[in-house]
Amino acid sequence: MSWNNQGGGGPWGTGGGGQGPWGRGGMQPPDFEALLRRGQDRLRRFLPGGSGRGRGIALVVAAVVVLWLASGFYRVEPDEQGIVLRFGAFNRTTSPGLNYHLPSPLEEALTPKVTRVNRVEVGFRAEGASGRGQGGRPVQVPEEALMLTGDENIVDINFTVFWLIRNAQDYLFRIREPELTVKAAAESAMREVIGHTEIATAFAEGRGKIETDTQALMQQILDSYNSGVEITQVQLQKVDPPGPVIDAFRDVQSAKIDQQRLINEAQAYANNVVPVAHGDAARLVQEAEAYRQQVVRNAEGDAARFLSVYDSYKASEDVTARRLYIETMESILKSTNKIILDKGAASSGVVPYLPLPQLGTMAPTPPAASSAVPAPPVRGNAR
Numbered sequence: 001m002s003w004n005n006q007g008g009g010g011p012w013g014t015g016g017g018g019q020g021p022w023g024r025g026g027m028q029p030p031d032f033e034a035l036l037r038r039g040q041d042r043l044r045r046f047l048p049g050g051s052g053r054g055r056g057i058a059l060v061v062a063a064v065v066v067l068w069l070a071s072g073f074y075r076v077e078p079d080e081q082g083i084v085l086r087f088g089a090f091n092r093t094t095s096p097g098l099n100y101h102l103p104s105p106l107e108e109a110l111t112p113k114v115t116r117v118n119r120v121e122v123g124f125r126a127e128g129a130s131g132r133g134q135g136g137r138p139v140q141v142p143e144e145a146l147m148l149t150g151d152e153n154i155v156d157i158n159f160t161v162f163w164l165i166r167n168a169q170d171y172l173f174r175i176r177e178p179e180l181t182v183k184a185a186a187e188s189a190m191r192e193v194i195g196h197t198e199i200a201t202a203f204a205e206g207r208g209k210i211e212t213d214t215q216a217l218m219q220q221i222l223d224s225y226n227s228g229v230e231i232t233q234v235q236l237q238k239v240d241p242p243g244p245v246i247d248a249f250r251d252v253q254s255a256k257i258d259q260q261r262l263i264n265e266a267q268a269y270a271n272n273v274v275p276v277a278h279g280d281a282a283r284l285v286q287e288a289e290a291y292r293q294q295v296v297r298n299a300e301g302d303a304a305r306f307l308s309v310y311d312s313y314k315a316s317e318d319v320t321a322r323r324l325y326i327e328t329m330e331s332i333l334k335s336t337n338k339i340i341l342d343k344g345a346a347s348s349g350v351v352p353y354l355p356l357p358q359l360g361t362m363a364p365t366p367p368a369a370s371s372a373v374p375a376p377p378v379r380g381n382a383r
Contacts, residue, residue, distance in 0.1 A: 068103050069103055071103045071104065072100050072101050072102055072103045072107070073098065073099075073100050074098075074099055074100075074101065074109045074111070075097070075098055075099070076094055076095065076096045076097060076098075076099055076111055077096060077111070077113075078096045078115075079113050079114065079115040079116055080096065080111040080112065080113050080114065081093060081094075081095075081096075081111070081112060081114045081165075081168045082094030082095070082096075082099055082109055082110070082111055083109065083110040083111070083112070083168055083169060083172060084101045084107055084108075084109050085107060085108050085109070085110065086102070086106065086107045087105075087106070087107075090169060090173060091107065093168070093169070094109070110172060112165055112168050112171060112172065113165070114164065114165040114166075114168055115164065116164065117162050117163070117164050117232060118162070118163050118164060118179070118182075119160055119161065119162050119163075120160070120161045120163070120179060120182050120183045120186060121138075121158075121160050122144050122145075122158070122159055122160070122161065122183060122186050122187050122190065123140070123141055123144045123145030123156075123157055123158035123159060123237075123238075124138040124139060124140050124141060124145065124158045124237070124238075125138060125139045125141060126138055126139075138158070138237075140158075142156075144187060145157055145158055146242060147190065147191050147194045147195075148191075148194070148195060149194055149195070149197055149198060149199040149202060150194075150195055150196050150197050150198050151198045151199055153199040153241075154241070154242050154245075155194065155199055155202055155239060155240070155241065155242075156238065156239075156240045156241065156242050156243070157190065157194065157202075157236065157238065157239050158236075158237040158238040159186075159190065159211075159214075159234060159235060159236045159237055160234075160235045160237060161182060161183075161186045161218070161231060161233075161234055161235075162231070162232045162233040162234075162235070163182055163229050163230060163231050163232060164229075164230055164232060165228060165229065165230075166228055166229060166230040167228030168228065169228065170226050170227060170228030171227065171228035171229060172228075174225065174226045174227055174228060175225055175227045175228075175229075178227065178229065181222075181225070181227060181229075182218075182222070182227075182229060182231075185218050185221045185222055186214070186218055186234070188221065189214045189217040189218040189221060190210075190214050190234075192217060193210055193213045193214045193217065194210070197209075197210060199241075200253075200256075202239050203239060207236055207239065210236065211233075211234045211235065211236055212234075214234045215231050215233065215234040218231050218234070219231045309324070
């Protein structure tokens with residue numbers, strides 16, 4: 001647009017004293033209709049069609065709007081839970097089925113699988129992308145598998161953790177990289193439990209307790225994070241000594257087994273000998289006690305008998321002394337061989353003695369003729 005400088009009067013032309021910029025003799029105001037027509041002409045150059053171009057534009061805009069609104073429909077599978085975010089913040093949860101949220105960027109929906117059981121491997125990795133859990137040879141990860149036991153031994157442990165999503169909201173917004181978090185918690189919990197367990201227990205009857213304690217400790221750690229994760233099972237795959245020392249470890253274990261066997265044999269021998277010794281000691285004590293009681297009773301009886309004889313002696317000394325003499329001689333002579341001498345016999349004073357007790361034990365002999373003079377009959381013991 002050029003200025004008309006003819007006739008002077010400033011930038012708005014001649015006669016410009018008190019007139020405005022669109023007054024007589026100055027520039028004409030812009031033609032808005034002409035401008036609109038030129039804009040329509042330029043738009044027609046880019047859009048095909050004839051007189052119905054305006055209606056086509058409206059239809060295109062309406063189709064775009066309908067498609068934008070239809071993008072808010074989403075489906076939640078039976079094993080999933082819908083989480084709706086509005087401007088990036090949690091807004092609501094939705095149940096399985098067909099649901100709707102405001103189109104992006106107003107709202108968006110996340111559908112984590114809350115019933116699927118996930119697994120984390122610690123100490124090893126299944127070989128191959130599709131070989132997980134299908135019997136493929138595992139690849140060992142020593143920095144995860146080697147752990148220190150309570151009795152300061154190194155053990156090689158492989159185990160698997162099974163877990164699922166318990167709270168989808170906490171799972172999505174409380175922790176970052178949930179699988180790595182579960183794995184770190186599993187390794188930490190297992191090292192804690194193994195650090196309080198002896199190696200012999202870990203190899204034998206303690207495996208079940210290790211799994212249970214590790215699962216409980218893992219759940220406690222993840223709950224402290226508000227992770228929304230539930231540990232369903234901890235499964236030990238391998239508990240072995242490290243490969244370089246496995247032979248030496250087996251020798252040590254064999255020596256320990258022999259030691260325990262010898263201890264058991266010695267204990268069995270002690271259990272057999274000690275009761276017998278206790279029984280013999282008790283028997284000797286009882287025999288000694290019986291002998292003591294017997295001696296005491298005999299002494300008491302002898303003392304009582306002596307006192308009784310003494311009392312009888314004091315009452316009748318002659319009779320008592322004679323009775324004691326007779327009883328004493330009877331006790332002495334009853335077990336000895338006796339020879340009886342009769343003072344009224346021949347001058348030699350010897351009387352033939354027939355041993356009647358011995359004759360009873362001798363075999364009978366036929367009688368023989370004898371010219372000996374028959375001996376006179378002899379009575380019993382002389383007093």
